[in-house]
Amino acid sequence: MEIFEAISTKINYWVYIVIMMIGLYAMIAKNNMIKKLIGMSIFQTAIILFYVSIGVKEGATIPILYHDQVHGAHDDHHEADTSHGENGVVESHATDIHINPDEFTNPLVHVLMLTAIVVGVSTLGVGLAITQKLHREYGSIEEHEILELIKSGK
Amino acid sequence: MSAVSDFPDWGDPHSPANSYRLSQGYITETFPETSVPNMVTAVLADYRGYDTMFETVVIFTAGIAIIAILRRYGPKDKVVPEQKLYKKEPDLIVETTCRLMIPIIQLFALYVVAHGHHSPGGGFQGGVIFGASFILLALARDLQAAQKWVPENRILNLAGIGIFIYSGFGFLCLLLGSNFLDYSILHKVMGVTPIEARSHSMLGVEIGVAFTVAAIMFSIYSNLASKGEMKEGL
Known part of the structure; x- marks a missing residue:
């Protein structure tokens, strides 16, 4: 029962770890460049989930x-x-309105993750462009095939 | 994984990240200091303005990098004419739907940008929606139709103008004798109180961000879809 509670109260961290490991696995183990990029996106999404879940407050609004x-x-x-x-x-005037910090979720994490999303889009775009260029040069987007082509001197 | 037990519980308002005085201060001080109800926009465009400015530059650099990677310069090697997957004549239903939807999408994008500091939204979100409307046009017709509205040099000009607007606000603050991106000094030229000046400058900065994001989104799409040729894509 204690273990169940320990997992259920921190379920967001477990989910984030699982998603991040899926992304890491895809990035390392897959040979296809597009699958690697998908893994990178999953990895970034896991980190975004992690940060946003840190900022959550029970019963708070946006x-x-x-x-x-x-x-x-x-x-x-x-x-x-x-x-x-x-x-x-x-x-x-600053004392005129009363704002309870517990009523609103943490804005700082949202700002940081807006930055992360933007950087994610940029890296994904550049990655796709590089993949397209690789396909144009080598006729393949499989990593091992490209490595063989490079070794054999093309 | 063993560190999970040390993390704070889900939704705990007194976790270290939530009880630290920085984020609490953002919540309580944002409105009195900037008169912007949306704290996320205020933190993004004002307190962390320097960060956001270079974020815009990151997007711009990514767009330039994609063009540099994919574009072929110099003598063209023989290009194999590919089979056309799409029908040449436009489809009536798709055409009409896009004709109806694209203006609405663009109007909504402008609303998202303009209301970024009062409701959810902002420069990045609105810019992406605006760029998506051009992508929809390019998907529904072909790339040439979208190129007619936003040719490539105009895209890059728009992206540069966005960064120029953002950094222009920063240098205007410098010229008026304040710190870089310290908007409250701009009340001298805007004719409002320093607090409202911060709010108005945030809107201006968001417009700059939206320019860059919209232009670069369409640039990324069109370059990836047309193998850097910008001639015909999907």
């Missing part, structure tokens, strides 16, 4: 403020401005 919070803040701004004019007291 890291975008509610409409009410934003517009309540604007109303407060107007009130604060008028009171500033009348009383000459400077009020800090």
